[in-house]
Amino acid sequence: MDMGKVPLYASVVAIVLLLILSETKVTIVVVKILSAKNCRFSSALVAAFTLLSAHPVYADDSLDVIAERYVKLALAFGEIDSHFVDAYTGPAEWREQARAAALPLSDQMAEASAITEALAVAQAAAGEEARLRQLQRNVRALSTRMRMANGERLSFNEEAALLYDAIPPEYDYAEFDAALAELDILLPGEAPLGDRVQALRDKLIVTRDKVPAVMEAAIAECRARTVARYELPQDERFDLEFVTDKPWSGYNWYQGDNRSLIQVNLDQPFLITRALDLGCHEGYPGHHVWNLYVDNKFVKENGWLEYQVFPLFAPGSLFGEGSANFGVELAFPGESRLAYEQQALYPIAGLNPDDGARFEAVSTLMGKLGNARTQISRQYLDGEISREQAIELAMKYRFLSRSRAEQSFDFDDTYRAYVINYTLGLEIVRAYIERHAKDEEDRWAVFESLLNTPTAASDLIE
Numbered sequence: 001m002d003m004g005k006v007p008l009y010a011s012v013v014a015i016v017l018l019l020i021l022s023e024t025k026v027t028i029v030v031v032k033i034l035s036a037k038n039c040r041f042s043s044a045l046v047a048a049f050t051l052l053s054a055h056p057v058y059a060d061d062s063l064d065v066i067a068e069r070y071v072k073l074a075l076a077f078g079e080i081d082s083h084f085v086d087a088y089t090g091p092a093e094w095r096e097q098a099r100a101a102a103l104p105l106s107d108q109m110a111e112a113s114a115i116t117e118a119l120a121v122a123q124a125a126a127g128e129e130a131r132l133r134q135l136q137r138n139v140r141a142l143s144t145r146m147r148m149a150n151g152e153r154l155s156f157n158e159e160a161a162l163l164y165d166a167i168p169p170e171y172d173y174a175e176f177d178a179a180l181a182e183l184d185i186l187l188p189g190e191a192p193l194g195d196r197v198q199a200l201r202d203k204l205i206v207t208r209d210k211v212p213a214v215m216e217a218a219i220a221e222c223r224a225r226t227v228a229r230y231e232l233p234q235d236e237r238f239d240l241e242f243v244t245d246k247p248w249s250g251y252n253w254y255q256g257d258n259r260s261l262i263q264v265n266l267d268q269p270f271l272i273t274r275a276l277d278l279g280c281h282e283g284y285p286g287h288h289v290w291n292l293y294v295d296n297k298f299v300k301e302n303g304w305l306e307y308q309v310f311p312l313f314a315p316g317s318l319f320g321e322g323s324a325n326f327g328v329e330l331a332f333p334g335e336s337r338l339a340y341e342q343q344a345l346y347p348i349a350g351l352n353p354d355d356g357a358r359f360e361a362v363s364t365l366m367g368k369l370g371n372a373r374t375q376i377s378r379q380y381l382d383g384e385i386s387r388e389q390a391i392e393l394a395m396k397y398r399f400l401s402r403s404r405a406e407q408s409f410d411f412d413d414t415y416r417a418y419v420i421n422y423t424l425g426l427e428i429v430r431a432y433i434e435r436h437a438k439d440e441e442d443r444w445a446v447f448e449s450l451l452n453t454p455t456a457a458s459d460l461i462e
Ligand SMILES: [Zn+2]
Pocket: 281, 287, 320, 321, 324
């Protein structure tokens, strides 16, 4: 509200209304205006101010107050966009209130604007600068999702910038073609390249009955390497569940109180390489460990209420997916990963370790095709290519069957630019750690410093 053009009397009336509605430190501001202008308002009005001042008065620009408004708004929006709230560990009544109130989108958007304005003038206490920056980005992301729910169409890059704080570069199909040509040399044969890759992958499939034992061994090793470096809460634990009929490969559902539910989807054949990917990504030092830091340090120690809610479409997702993916190469750097898999996991799975060595080179080349996903999804969502063209590109560059390619664009229709978080997030986190770590062991310390600080992509990019 621009008070500059409004007469003082009207301003004071407006402030009184605001005051009655919000019980804020506006009281003090009003009293200051009254005394400074030496104005002739009735003593009754001044008495009213005094009375209201006796209420618990807190600064409406304090981050704690704004954070609470943000959490409540995120819960309200979660009633409209069912994917928005990924995890919530705050008071159950706040969620019940949001459900019961069923605040219309237009009112929610007005509250988002008000919070944005409050944050623009908010002052961070010493040591809370990163907190303020992240809260501003979270509110920007929430407002953006509200605009999208309101029917606004944003380009892929606009969405990536506003939700995840990063814009993926343009990728060149010529680079993907070069990787395909290298794969063609590595796996010679008459059959289509995709079939040759698949034939090798088939040799690495763990039979269903052996998946739990392989997965438990993998996650125990991920955990052992992490607890050797980080002091985790004594009672931290996870439950491992095997599920089917899900659009994702694995999921970590943080339950609060240092506990996670890690679900592994068995819809697709379980390649032995998935064991460490999932163990580190969903567990240690990935999502589960990050959730422990956020819950214990941000929420319980610092009292940063906004971290009671974990929004899916926000900068934390790029950092979360990127750091969880980096967790695999942090815990199993370079060749040590294959060595561990061959020595410990292949025997449990009853697979031939030599097939693992042959797959390693293929897997590295396929890594170069990782950004094809982002490029194809961007063109598809921006309407530059049809769904059919996108499916054909996904079959060619990602070796997907037609049905899995179709499934992947169903994912994109719902989660849209979220796809950038895995690959771009990993690249950003990895580049930051490589720039700052003195040696391989120091990478753990730099990684922990990121888990300990509110972090978004633009904090990590030089
Ligand atoms: Zn993840």
